[in-house]
Amino acid sequence: MRVSRLHDRSALAHLDQRVDRRVAAEFLGSALLAAVVVGSGIAAERLSPSDVGLQLLENALATALALPVLILLFIHISGAHFNPVVSLADSALGMRSWRDTVLYIPAQILGCIGGAVLANLMFGASAVSWSAKDRLTPGTFLAEIVATAGLVLVVFVLARTGRASVIPAAVGAYIGAAYFFTASTSFANPAITIGRMFSDSFAGIAPSSSLGFIAAQLIGGGVGYALVRYFAPSPVASGA
Structure with a gap:
């Protein structure tokens, strides 16, 4: 327990000490992420109007390329979560104060809404x-559990086994792949799910589907947390 606490203090020491700056980073990072996801979805519809597979590839590629950049940009300011599930897992694992998480989550949600609105206006x-796109089925519900559990597993096993430096690339690669290997195209993020409701486009999700997706993501976050505790029960010094 003593080693764990020392590790957690060391990890937090790398972050900006001003709470307002950390929250602003989560807001802006979430907004840019939503703008990438929604904007690239709109562009894909217009560039490849008759090929849904190509649209998905274009959307996935833009997201997979942008995620590492956004994480690298903000990781030493706020931790670069952009995702309520990641923030909740971070606090549940004792790596961040619950106060930060309580402040981060509204910023992430508002940021994703703002990013979706920005993408709409840019196009x-x-x-x-x-959005009128109904996405919720038993298969997509299960897929969101898998996608979110996998994301939490990737982030925190790497963080707790001294390989935090590769998290940006690993998250981008995982999400890019999960666009295709999950039936839901891997939202894996309650904030981005809410933001996508505001755009009736390729990346959108109907409000009637969003609650089911968010429920699945929270379940997936719990599954991911349990897996992290099993595979990486004690953090080691970061190699970042």
Whole structure:
């Protein structure tokens, strides 16, 4: 326990000490992430209007390339979560204060909404256009559990086994692959799920589907947390 606490203090010491700056980083990072996901989805629809597979590839590629950049940009300011499930797992594992998580989650949600609105406006659409894309099925519910559990496992096993430096690349690669190997195209993030409701485009999700996706993501976060505790019960010094 003593080693774990020393490790956690060391990890937190690398972050910006100003709470307002950490929260602002989570807001801006989440906004940029949503703008990438929604904007690339709109672009894909327009560039490849008759090929859904190509649209998904374009959307996945943009997301997989942008995620490592955004994480590297903000990782030493806020930890670069951009995802309520990641923030909850971070605090549950004792690696971040619950106060930060309580402040991060609203910033992440508002950031993703703002990013979706920005993407709509950049492509000449209405600022807000509620998505009509129903996505919730038993298969996609299960897929979101798998996608989110996998994301938590990737982030925190790497963090707790001294390989935090590769997290940005690993997260980008995992999410890019999960676009294709999960039936849900791997939202794996309650904040981005809420943001996607605001765009009736390729990346959108109907409000009626979003609650089921968020429930699956929270379950997946719990599964991922349990797996991290099993495979990496004690953190070691970071190699970052």
